[in-house]
Amino acid sequence: MANLPPVQIENIQKALNLTQKLRSNVTQLFQKLSDGFDDVENNDKTLLSEIQKSLGSVNKDFSDLETGSNSLTQVTGSGNSQLLCIDPVIDKTSTYSQILQSYKWTDKMREQAAYAHALIKENPFKRTHVPSGLFPKRIRRNQLAYSYPPNRLDELINLLQVQYIDTMNISVVRPLGSSAVVQVVLGKTLKALLVFRGIVIEWVKVKGFMEEFQNEDGKVDIWSSSRYEVFRKITNHVTAATLHYYLPEMPDLAIKSIMIWLQSYSTLFSAPCQKCGKFLQNGLPATWRCLRTKKAYHEQCKLMIQMK
Ligand SMILES: [Zn+2]
Known part of the structure; x- marks a missing residue:
């Protein structure tokens, strides 16, 4: 120019x-x-x-x-600017495909965030029902939940073990001091690891029956995830359920309820989805169990029910 x-x-x-x-x-x-x-x-x-x-x-x-x-x-003689359209560099760099990929992900993320927002609005998971103005009371209650006596938890677990000996094998170890690490073996279906702090379940991992919760040194490994997607999904669902079953006023009932709910996963590979009636969806069985009815649902089918 x-x-x-x-x-x-x-x-x-x-x-x-x-x-x-x-x-x-x-x-x-x-x-x-x-x-x-x-x-x-x-x-x-x-x-x-x-x-x-x-x-x-x-x-x-x-x-x-x-x-x-x-x-x-x-217009002639505009120099190299005419050659811009045949510039091969743009084809050699992956910028375009990266931008496209980012766009797709952002779009997906927005869609998922909208779902999450709708769900959270319906189910306000809060670990306390005390209004925000009453802070000292909330702290006291949480402190109580965190300082739950270890032997009391052990007694409770033993009681549950006796009660559900046919379907579950529950054991407690305390490799991290007073925090209890509870391992639940559900038939020949899955293993779950629940890390307690007092009476509060702070960490959950679910793995397949053939997988281990021990590292090479024989120590309890609470960090590694299952190599199967189905158990990683269940880990997420159980983690969400710990919020639903959090009830510091009635710790015995809270732990018993979540254990009974967890037990419903014994039909993981044998129960069809209650919404679509199929066993598999996207190659996965019904990985979600209704928190009230304990019925089996696929993750997508669950979303469809909750969106209604
Ligand atoms: Zn389904």
Whole structure:
């Protein structure tokens, strides 16, 4: 552009302005066409005359642009900028595909966030029901939950073990001091590891029956996840359920309830989904159990029920 004579620059500027004007008038015309038909019966003459006027101005703009474009000559000598369109670098870098990928992910994330928002709005999971103004009371209650006597928890677990000896094998170890690590083996289906702090379940991992919760040194490994997607999904569901069953006022009932609920996973590979009636969806069995009825649902089917 810098090497062009001023007359040419002026002509280009005029042509650009005319194009802009033409576009604006065409947009207005379409806008009128889309808006105006609602009341065409009452006011058809006004509408028609307006459209006629718009069409006239579009026509005029177009002729102006045509006349103006005749005065333009082909721009030569603009140097390397002409070669930009055949620049191979853009094909060699992965920027475009990365941006596309990011866009897809952002879009997906927004969609999921909308689902999450709808669900959280319906089920406000709070670890306390005390209004926010009453802080000291809340702290006291939480302290009570965290300082639950270890032997009391052991007694409770033993009681549950006796009660559900046919379906569950529950054991307690305390490798991290006073925090209890409870391992639940559910038939030949899965193993769950629940890390307690006082009476509060702070960490959950679920693995397959053939997987171990021990590292190479034979120590309890609470961090590694299952190598199977199905158990990683269940880990998420059980973690969410710990919030649902959190009841520091009645710790015995809370732990018993979650254990009974966990027991419903013994039909993980044998129960069809209660919504769609199928066993598999996206290659996964029904990984969610209703917190009230303990019935089996696929993750997607659960979302559909909760969105209703
Ligand atoms: Zn289903």
